[in-house]
Amino acid sequence: MIKLTDININNLSLWIQQAKTQARRGKVIQRIPLLSQANSDHFAVAISFCSGDNLSLGDDSCRFPLMSVVKPFSFLYLLEFFSQEELLKWVGIQPSLMPFNSLEQLIADDGYPRNPMINSGAITIADKLPGKDASDRTQLFCQWLNKLTGSKLYLDMEMLASVRSSRSQINVAIAQYLYSQGNLQNTDLAIDTYEQICCISGTVEDLAKLGQVLACNHDYINYQNMQLVNSIMLSCGLYEISSKYAEEVGLPMKSGVSGTLITIVPNQGAIACYSPALDTFGNSVFGLEFIEILSNNFTLDKS
């Protein structure tokens, strides 16, 4: 058994080859026109170690929107402005066994989103972000992310236009229900902000650096906030199949419908995967397969 820090290009490329063979099972998302054009033969992995070293392999020049991988970070960002108690009045920390955009779950819970990793929770968080309008909010948030990571994440305007052109009516219904229950201040602003932050884009290396923020101790992030985000990712990050992976892999993970997946290995580093073919729950097939192979080969030091 090896630790994350012992991983080198050779074993990484072997595991990528193994994981690739499974990706044929997945399907690229069709709902967002520009994302539907993504090449399902693209596979990339990056690791950002707590030492500051980085490693990446495969189609690592691909650029993609974060989509739901942004959710742990918008929650972490808001924790910079409000206490945990205040935030937990708006959104819970319980897993859901329903899809990430379930209105049914929200209605069953009387408009209190189960957790910030599903759309109802993330739309609620988007409503509370600081900034005068959605663009201002996205810009401030993106600047914060880039300051933390030294990355060049940016808002992909073409992707945003595509998301807007095929606006998810389920997300709109979720926002309207949240508003009717007094949990949103402004439905349009919340949806606009949510769509914009989902279109913050970068490479797999940028994604690994984002994960590193949650994996390693830093002076600039409150440790309790980091712990809270990691524990919510562990139980809720992969939607309906979160508990399966919490048992099998035991690491905080978060997926997005662009085919992104980040995995946090506390005190060691973060692994980012990219491959657009998804399973029926909206998780990257390659990404999950890769992490399973990896977790069978390295020591899960969660101390």
Ligand code: GLN
């Ligand atoms: N913007 C996407 C949506 O709300 C993000 C969902 C996801 O990545 N799971 O449908």
